[in-house]
Amino acid sequence: MFVDSADIFVFSGNGGAGAVSFLREKFVIQGGPDGGDGGKGGDVIIEVDSNAHTLANFRGKKHYKAKNGANGAPRHCTGKNGENLIIKVPLGTQILDFESGEVLADFDDSTIRVKLLEGGKGGLGNARFKTARNQAPTHAQKGIAGKQLHIRLELKLIADVGLVGYPNVGKSTLISTLSNAKPEIANYEFTTLTPHLGVVEVDELHSFVMADIPGIIEGASAGKGLGLKFLKHIERTKFLLFVLDGARDMDICTQFENLGRELDNFSPALSERSFGIVISKCDVQAPELDSLHALCATHTHKPHFILPISAVTHQGTRELVFALFEAMRSLGTKHQA
Template sequence: MFVDSVDIFIASGKGGAGAVSFRREKFVIQGGPDGGDGGDGGDVYVEVDNNTDTLSKFRGARHYKAKNGQPGSSRRCSGKRGDDVIIKVPLGTQILDFESRDIIVDMDTYPMRVCLLKGGKGGLGNVHFKNAANQAPTYAQSGLSGQERHIALELKLIADVGLVGYPNVGKSTLISVLSNAKPQIANYEFTTLVPHLGVIDMDNYKSIVMADIPGIIDGASEGKGLGLEFLKHIERTKMLLFVLDLSREQDIFSQFKNLCIELEKFSIMLKKRPFGIVLSKSDTQNTDMIDNLLLKLKQQFVNMESISLKKDKNSKALVSSDLTQENAPCFIIPISSVSNTHIAPLKALLAQSLVV
C-alpha cells in the first residue's frame, strides 16, 4: 500500500536520577559521599532510508519513545545512557508540526540524519554537592524529563520531470517507454492510483527522474476524481510535462487551459514552473492535422508571450528560443509511445530543458 501522509507521536527518554550513597568499606571510618550521576535519556532521530519509498510502516506503529537513562549508583558509578530511537523515512519526507503544520526539517538529501528531540539530562549524584559546610549531603538531583511532540510525515517524491494530464492520456505508457518504470497500463481511466518514479538513462552516464501521478480531471480542486491529493509529488520537480491526448473528445487547447487552472488552484508556484507539451497518440491522427495543430499552438503562445517557437530539424517539435520564458513552453512535440514515434527527440529535449 502506498502511504504518503501519516502522523505519529515521539518522545525522548527521561534522565536517570543521581544516587545518594556513602562510601562503606572495612577500615574506612565515615567515608564520604560517592553517589554517581544518572544516565542521560535517549534522543529521537530521523534518518533517510533509501530502501523505502512509502510511509506505510507507520500505519501500525504511531508511538516512538526513546529509553530512559538509568539511575546512578554507589562508588561514583554513572547510570547507563538511554537507547536512542532512529525513525527511518523515505527520501523526500517532510517532518511537520502536527498542529501548526510548520516544517521542522525536510529530508531531501541522502545520507541525512537529524535529531528531533534531545533526551533529558541525567541528575548529579550527591558526590557533587560535598563542600566544607556540608561534607555529607543526603540529596541528589532527579533526572530531567524528556520531550514529547506530535508530528506529521508528508512524503513528496523527488524528481526532475513531473507528468501532468487527464486520466488515460498515455502518461503511464510514456513513462514505461522512456524509463524502467512498470506502472499498470489499461484502456480505462484512473489505472494509475498512486505515483510512480522512472529513471530515464541519458548519454554520458546521466539520468533523469520522471514522476507519474494519477490523472487530473476538471474540478479536481473541489475533490472530484482523486482530487489534487497527489500534486504534492510534483512540487519538487524542476519542470512539468503536460501530456495532451490528440484522440480525446476534448480539444488540446481546453485540456491545457483546464489543467493550468487546476494547477494554479493547488499552487501558484507550480503553475509558474517551466514546462513542455507532449501531444500523445499522434498515430491516431494524420500528418496534415498535426501540422495544422502545431501551427495553431505556435500562434497562440507567440501571441501570448514575446517568444519564438522554431521547428526542430530532427522532429516536428516546436522548440522555444528562450527556455527561461515564463508561461511559455520549452517545447511542443507530437509523440506516440506505442509506435515509439519521436521518443528519442523527446528525451533530448528534456535533457536540454533541464540544463537551463
C-alpha cells in the first residue's frame, strides 16, 4: 500500500541519575565518594532508507522512544548511554512540526541523516562534588529528561519528469510503455489512485525517472477530488510533461490552460517549471496542433516541445524519450548512468 503521510510522537531518552556511593574496602576505614555519572539518553535520528518507497511502516504505531541512559554506579563507573532511536524514511520525506507546520528536515538528494532530538544529559555522581570543605558529599544529580515532539512525515516523490494531465488521458499507458512501471490501466476515471515511478532507459548509459500521478481535475489545488494528496508529488520533479487528450471532448487548448491554472494556484513556482507537451491518442484522432502552438506563442514561458503520440501504437514515443532527455540535459539535470 502506498502511504505518503503519517504523524507520530518521538521521544529522546532520559539521562541516567548519578550515583551516591562511598568506597568500601578492607582496611579502608573511611573511603571517599566514588559514585559514577549517569549515562546520556539516546538521540532521535532520522535517516534515509534507499530501499523504502512509502511510509507504510508507520501505520498502526504512533509512539517512538529512544532508550534511557543507565544510572551511575560505585567505583566511578559511568552508566551506559541510551541507545539512539534511528527512524528510517524514504528519500523525499519532509519532517514537519505537527502544530506549527514548520519544516524541521527535508530529505532531498543532499540530506540523508538528521539528528532530530538530543538525548538528556546524565546526572553527576557524588564523586564530582567532593571539595576541600566537603570530603563526603551525599548528593548526586538526577539525569535530565529527554525531549518529545509531535511530527508529521510527508513524502514527496523525487523524479526527473512528472506527468500532468486529466484523468484517463493515457498517462499510465505512457509510463508503462516508456518505463518498467506497471500501473493499473483501464478505461475509467481515476484508474491511478497512487503515484508510480518508472525508470526510462534512453540508451545503455543514460536513464531518467518518470512519475505518474493521479489525474488533475478542476479545483484540485483547493483540495477537490484527490487534490493536495497528489499535487505535492510534482513539487520536486525537475521537468513537467503535460499529457493532453486529443480525443477528449474538451479541446487541448482548454485542457492545457486549466491544468496550468491548477498548478499555479497550488504553487506559483510550478508554473515556472520547465515543461513539454504531448497530445496522446493520436491514433484515435489527429490532433489540431496549430491552435496549441498559437496559444503557447503568447506565453512568456514556452514548452520545450509539442509532440503528438500514441502510447498504444508507440507512435512518437521514442522521439519523446529523446526530446525529454535533451530538454533535461539543456537544463543541466543530472541523469543516472
